[in-house]
Amino acid sequence: MRYLHTMVRVSDLDASLDFYVGKLGLVEVRRMENEKGRFTLVFLATPDDAKRIRAEASTELAAESPVIELTYNWDEKGYAGGRNFGHLAYRVGDIYAVCQKLMDGGVTINRPPRDGHMAFIRSPDGISIELLQEGTLPPKEPWASMPNTGSW
Helix, strand or coil, X not given: CEEEEEEEEXXXXXXXXXXXXXXXXXXXXXXXXXXXXXXXXXXXXXXXXXXXXXXXXXXXXXXXXCEEEEEEECCCCCCCCCCCEEEEEEEECCHHHHXXXXXXXXXXXXXXXXXXXXEEEECCCCCEEEEEECCCCCCCCCHHHCCCCCCC
């Protein structure tokens, strides 16, 4: 398992970048804008981690960890109840085996890995945790037809 990122939703991207980059000293290592989904993702790292990420630019590990992901939802008017904290993310070697082990241990798989790539679970305190498959596995049952449970 490899730690990937922590996601935080922001209500003002410019003010957030001023804080995280301008004041705290983090470095932007990647940005994704999704017009259809109406959101922007900005990945930030410490200067030392940014150098390592750039050195690994030709590998699958580039721009992955450890970073903070700022998620700016264009139409959001404010977050209540702590919804600005998103999730922790970990890359795993076999998402099906990890999810089965978690289920066997009594953990609810909130968003099953139907696509062979991504799943979500929650900690006992309700913290959302994203599991991402290293590469992608072909869809497989019972995961492919398993519905979501609760929120993730």
